[in-house]
Amino acid sequence: YSHTLTPLTSLWLSDLQTLKKQCHTLSQMGMASPFSILGTTLLLLFLSFSAAAIKAQDDIVRSSCVHASYPKLCLQTLSTCSDHACKTPRDLAQAAVKVSLSRARRLSSYLAQVPTTGANKRQQAALRDCAEQISDTVDDLSKTLSELKHLGRRGEEFQWQMSNAQTWVSAALTNEDTCLDGIPYVDDKKIKSDVRRKIKNVAKVTSNALYMINRLDESRSRRDP
Template sequence: MARATLVISLAILSLLYVFSHHNAAAAAAVPSIGNSFIRASCGTTTYPNLCISSLSAYASTIRKSPRQLVTAALSVCVDRAESSKQHIQKLIKFNGLKRREYAALKDCLEVITEGVDRLSKSAQELKKMGRAGGPEYFWHMSNLQTWVSAALTDDNTCMDGFAGRAMDGRVKTSIRARMTNVAQVTSNALALCNQFAGKF
C-alpha cells in the first residue's frame, strides 16, 4: 500500500514538473515571438535600433500583431512627448533665461502640446478602426497617418526655434536632446503606421 502511494505521488510530481516546465517554456516563447516580429518590422524604419529598444518592453503584448505594434509605438510617442512637454514647462519657470530662450520655449511648449494632442488622437483613432478592410478602416487610417505626420512636424518646429549660435547653451542642448528623441520615435511610429496601412 505504501509503495503504491509512493508510486502515485512520484507520478503526480513528474506530471506537475512536466506541466510547469512546458508552461514556463511557452511563456518564455511569447516575448521571443514578439521580439522577432518587432525586429523584422523595425527594419523598415529610419531609426531601427531605437525602434527595437523602445518597443521591446511590449513584446509579450505585441506578439505578431501589426495593430498592437502600432498601438505600442503610439504609446511610446505619447509618453515621450508628454515628458518633454513637462520638461519645457519646468524650464520656462527658471530665472535667468535669455529673452530669446524664453520666447523659443513658449513657442515650443505650444507646438509640443499640439503634438501630444495629435498623438493621443491617433491612438484613439486606431481603436476606432474596426476590422481591417472594413468600410471606415481607411478613413480612420488616413486620419491617424495625418495626425502622426503633423506631430512629427511639430517636433521639428520646436527645434527650429533654437537654431543659430546665439541660442547655444544648456537650454538648447536639453531641448534638442529631448525633441530629437521624440521626433525619432514619432518618425518610427509613422513608418510602422504606413507599413500597417500597406497590408490592406
C-alpha cells in the same frame, strides 16, 4: 537583431533548461516518483509553450523594427511590448504611439518649467513657440492613439481612420521640426543642448510610430484589396 532576445524571454528559456536538467538528474538518481515525473512533464510542456509564445512576440517586434527609421531605438522602446500582448501590427502601432505620446508629454512638462527669467526676448519667444508646438504634438498623438484603438474592420472606414492617424502623426513630426528650428535663438547653452536632445528623441520615436502606422496600413491593404 535576429538573435537578440528580450530579458523575459531569456529568463523563461533559462528556467526551462534548468528544470529539464533537474528532472534528468532526479531520474538518473532514481528519486523521481511517477507523480513527480508527470507533474514535471506537465510543467515542462507549459513552460515550452509559454516560451514559444514569448519568442513569437519577440519575432514580430524584431521583424517590424528592422526597417523602422531608427531600428535600435525601436527595439529598445518596444521590448516591453513583446512581454505583453504585441501580436499584431495594430498592437505594435499602438505601442509605438504610446511611447511617442509619453515622451512628448514629458517634454511638454519640461518646457513648461524651463526658466525664462533674464532671458532675452528672442529666447523667450523661441521657447514659448516650442512649448506650443509640443503641446500640439501631444494633442495630435492623443488623437492618433484614440483612432488606433477604435479601428473599423471594413475597408472604407479603416482607410479613413488610417488617413487620420497618418495625418496627425505627420503633423506631430512637423511640430517637432518647427520646434527644433527655433533652438538656435536660445542663447543659454545648457538649455539649448537639453531642449535639442529631448526634441530629437521625441522626433525619433514619433518617426518610428509613423512607420508602424504605415506598416499597419499596408498589412491591412493586402488583406482588403
